[in-house]
Amino acid sequence: MAVNILVVEDEPAIQELIAVNLEHAGHHVIRARDAETALGFVKSALPDLMLIDWMLPGISGVALARQLRQDERTRGIPLILLTARSEEQDKVAGLEAGADDYVTKPFSPRELMARIKAVLRRRAPQMTDDPVETGGLRLDPSTHRVFGNGTPLDLGPTEFRLLHFLMTHAERVHSRAQLLDQVWGDHVFVEERTVDVHIRRLRKALEPTGHDRHVETVRGSGYRFTALPP
Numbered sequence: 487m488a489v490n491i492l493v494v495e496d497e498p499a500i501q502e503l504i505a506v507n508l509e510h511a512g513h514h515v516i517r518a519r520d521a522e523t524a525l526g527f528v529k530s531a532l533p534d535l536m537l538i539d540w541m542l543p544g545i546s547g548v549a550l551a552r553q554l555r556q557d558e559r560t561r562g563i564p565l566i567l568l569t570a571r572s573e574e575q576d577k578v579a580g581l582e583a584g585a586d587d588y589v590t591k592p593f594s595p596r597e598l599m600a601r602i603k604a605v606l607r608r609r610a611p612q613m614t615d616d617p618v619e620t621g622g623l624r625l626d627p628s629t630h631r632v633f634g635n636g637t638p639l640d641l642g643p644t645e646f647r648l649l650h651f652l653m654t655h656a657e658r659v660h661s662r663a664q665l666l667d668q669v670w671g672d673h674v675f676v677e678e679r680t681v682d683v684h685i686r687r688l689r690k691a692l693e694p695t696g697h698d699r700h701v702e703t704v705r706g707s708g709y710r711f712t713a714l715p716p
């Protein structure tokens with residue numbers, strides 16, 4: 487599955503090496519040379535994952551990680567810190583700042599890819615190809631198919647992504663703004679009522695097997711996928 491990765495690295499050669507490898511693996515890469523530029527990107531669209539160099543001009547990578555973790559909107563972005571420092575206490579400082587993992591330079595592209603995969607699996611399961619199943623509803627990202635009690639259900643691409651996110655973040659209430667950020671990747675240029683339209687389509691698609699009951703409206707807050715509908 488293609489993932490949007492924001493690479494914050496000031497050394498052009500390393501940035502290029504990382505970007506080429508990520509793009510080769512089918513991901514979309516956004517490049518920033520410092521924390522301020524990265525924050526500008528994040529403001530308009532949330533990336534699926536960020537690779538952050540520790541030593542950056544201006545705001546350091548660790549300070550950037552800490553800042554992202556303090557903001558409710560950006561708290562959930564999976565973060566991997568890149569660093570030339572291999573001291574144990576640096577590693578601890580990086581993880582305390584909120585990084586999900588820590589890769590020491592020089593690293594092989596293969597190692598970096600493996601770490602990215604592991605972090606996504608842990609922090610953003612909707613970005614992996616692992617199938618998810620709840621109450622007889624099964625969604626398989628690798629084949630892009632959804633089954634209700636074994637019966638194939640017909641979902642549009644947006645409804646598919648929406649259901650994937652909701653199922654991998656079940657029992658939690660998501661506001662329309664959060665869903666736009668997480669599913670559309672854009673909370674600035676898409677209207678919130680767009681979410682309602684796609685929730686309606688999603689329910690309709692799940693109706694044939696009664697799985698629409700799993701998608702709940704939480705009045706005044708947003709939507710929730712529950713394993714145990716009323």
Ligand code: CA
Pocket residue numbers: 495496497539540541542
């Ligand atoms: Ca650097």
